[in-house]
Amino acid sequence: MKKMRVLLLVALVAAGCSDDSTAPPPPGETITRQIDDLNYVRGTYFLIQPPGETLATGATIDISTLRVFVDDINGSNDQGVRAGYGELDPTADPSATPRVPGNFDELQPLADYEVTTFPYGDRFPVLILKHAIHPFQMLAVAYEEDVPGSGRRAIGSVPACTGAGCDSVRLKLLQAPKNQYVAKSGNPDEYEADYTIAPINAVREQELRNVYDLLFRNVAPEDLSIQVHRYGALSREPSDRVIDNGHAVSYLQILGIDLFADDGTGLPLVGADGNVDRFTNATFLDTERGILFFPDLRPFDPRIATRPDATPADNEFHKPRIAGVDTSIPGLRKLVLWPSGAPNPPGSASGVTPIALRSNPNVYDKLNLQFATDRHYYLKVVGPASAAP
Secondary structure, three states: OOOOOOOOOOOOOOOOOOOOOOOOOOOOOEEEEEEEOOOOOOOOEEEOOOHHHHHHHOOEEEEEEEEEEEEOOOHHHOOOOEEEEEEOOOOOOHHHOOEEEEEEEEOOEOOOEEEEOOOOOOOOOEEEEOOOOOOOOEEEEEEEEEEOOOEEEEEOEOOOOEOOEOOOEEEEEEEOOHHHOOEEOOEEEEEOOOOOOOHHHHHHHHEOOOEEEOOOOOOOHHHOEEEEEEOOOOOOOOOOEEEEOOEEEEHHHHOOOOOEEEOOOOOEEEOOOOOOOEEOOEEOEEOOOOEEEOOOOOOOOOOOOOOOOOOHHHHHHHOOOOOOOOOOOOHHHOOOOEOOOOEOOOOOOOOEOOHHHEOOOHHHHEOOOOHHHHOOEEEEEEEEHHHOO
């Protein structure tokens, strides 16, 4: 699959064409979008199973058994819903797992949601809701999975209703109401990241926070130009790349979406070329929806090896997906966004994280965001006005 051609980052505005015009835009007119790192798509994309659990057990979800439920936390419309619990682990004894009571409506496949393996493969299926849910609503699922060496098991239970009524359901949480999450002790502005202290906070890991709406639909990939920039760059300093020990590395490469170039036949050749990768097993752009997926679970603050909060799941997603290339960390990434002031940022010649490589934990860990001050990076996207929704 061929990659996107680089276009000039110039937005052409046709004279006399107002925003409310219903006439089609002139051929060649483009629009430039600026999308902050904080503005990932919310309440829509969820991993059905925590990736750390998948890596530990090797379990495979039987998607045909998936049932999806939402509690909208509105008691006035609870007629005909199923009472029960959203739980961290519905296979455990009810007294041994964090749980939230709720009244659940069952969603319908295709009409209300779909499941895709497009971003991360068969091992990590993603639930996509047709309508985003509110942070104070609850999302939960039940399904069956096959575990190597253990056979099939049910995750959650939805008993059939009888003439005597309906028994309560036990479901696996994908999103708890926001008020159930715990703030960090001594810092109420951030979420507690120690799940031994706040186990329900682990549910936050199942919402994908690496998906961005580019605000172009059904667009040809060669008609899009995507760059990542840093706020606060000096006037003579490039904002779309890092200069480290004399070498220039773009944020596209640092964030893992430009690691390969077309070898002339549509096959990947190791080396960044300024375009978002679109190869088999390394495709990050859904041009129909206009959605960009970053490979990392936390692209602007990846929790990878040598960080004290590193996780196996973050390491797994950080690696390139094309066979036969360097999968070490940082491997092909060359440089990695890293905590401010931390020593030895991977791949960097600096002893301490330089400003241009500072990660942004605000995107993921901050409870009360201040958008004007908490953003550090942004996407700059140029596309045809005809593809703007």
